[in-house]
Amino acid sequence: MRLYTCYYGGEKFPAAEKNGKLYRAEGFADMNDLIRRWDEFEVDMLADEVKEGYRTCSPIEPLQDVICLGVNYQEHRAEASDGIGFDKEEYSVYFSKRVSVPTGDGDVIPYYDFVEGLDYEAELGVVVGRTCVNVSAEEALDYVFGYTVINDVSARNLQKNHKQFYRGKSLDGYTPMGPCIVTADEISDPQDLEISCTVNGETRQKSNTSNMIAGVAEILSELSHGITLRPGCVISTGTPAGTGMGMKPPCFLKPGDEVVCTIEKIGSLRNICE
Numbered sequence: 001m002r003l004y005t006c007y008y009g010g011e012k013f014p015a016a017e018k019n020g021k022l023y024r025a026e027g028f029a030d031m032n033d034l035i036r037r038w039d040e041f042e043v044d045m046l047a048d049e050v051k052e053g054y055r056t057c058s059p060i061e062p063l064q065d066v067i068c069l070g071v072n073y074q075e076h077r078a079e080a081s082d083g084i085g086f087d088k089e090e091y092s093v094y095f096s097k098r099v100s101v102p103t104g105d106g107d108v109i110p111y112y113d114f115v116e117g118l119d120y121e122a123e124l125g126v127v128v129g130r131t132c133v134n135v136s137a138e139e140a141l142d143y144v145f146g147y148t149v150i151n152d153v154s155a156r157n158l159q160k161n162h163k164q165f166y167r168g169k170s171l172d173g174y175t176p177m178g179p180c181i182v183t184a185d186e187i188s189d190p191q192d193l194e195i196s197c198t199v200n201g202e203t204r205q206k207s208n209t210s211n212m213i214a215g216v217a218e219i220l221s222e223l224s225h226g227i228t229l230r231p232g233c234v235i236s237t238g239t240p241a242g243t244g245m246g247m248k249p250p251c252f253l254k255p256g257d258e259v260v261c262t263i264e265k266i267g268s269l270r271n272i273c274e
């Protein structure tokens with residue numbers, strides 16, 4: 001099932017797709033509420049079709065910072081090493097980013113005058129469905145609620161200057177997400193999805209989630225050992241090669257640029273930089 005957060009008539013509400021149309025998920029306050037109470041949701045409840053003129057928002061407003069992986073695709077390792085002096089060690093690299101301003105499909109990526117090297121990173125987003133503690137890799141996917149597309153927008157100068165990712169990746173508007181969450185039952189293997197990113201129609205990133213170094217199950221298992229992952233927790237699983245900093249010469253985003261991140265079976269996330 002494809003789940004959206006819609007805005008219409010001055011309010012935001014969760015919605016689900018049925019027979020190609022969007023219906024309001026009645027009785028659920030927002031996507032986090034829908035995820036927590038998913039066992040109460042029934043397709044038969046969907047009767048109130050969303051009116052024309054709605055717009056879709058970020059499918060979820062994360063209650064905690066998004067947990068991210070750095071350098072989780074082999075081919076991205078070299079360009080990250082050259083670009084920001086970053087090399088993958090033996091263990092997965094985890095960091096987080098704040099999402100104070102949820103940014104959905106069609107929303108703007110702001111261009112701040114103190115940012116140099118505004119970059120895109122297409123990533124598979126994982127939304128946790130159930131409280132996840134000490135799970136094995138074999139059982140980890142049972143704890144996934146669904147998947148979405150995330151653009152891990154990054155200010156490379158801030159990453160370098162602050163010697164830490166947090167600020168450069170947490171600016172308002174730097175976590176476009178969407179267009180929807182696809183529930184896990186529709187994606188049997190998260191390690192077999194085409195992933196790409198275009199800028200103004202030019203393909204910059206093109207890979208497959210099979211190239212991830214640590215897969216979704218492994219990531220969830222490792223994190224859940226010592227960190228309680230709650231329903232609605234969002235994990236961004238890293239980006240393939242082809243970021244702006246990896247190009248020779250580097251080619252970063254500028255005002256007016258259109259970025260489209262696409263993942264097979266989920267959809268496309270389109271944002272304009274301005």
Ligand code: MG
Pocket residue numbers: 068069070121123152238239
């Ligand atoms: Mg990233």
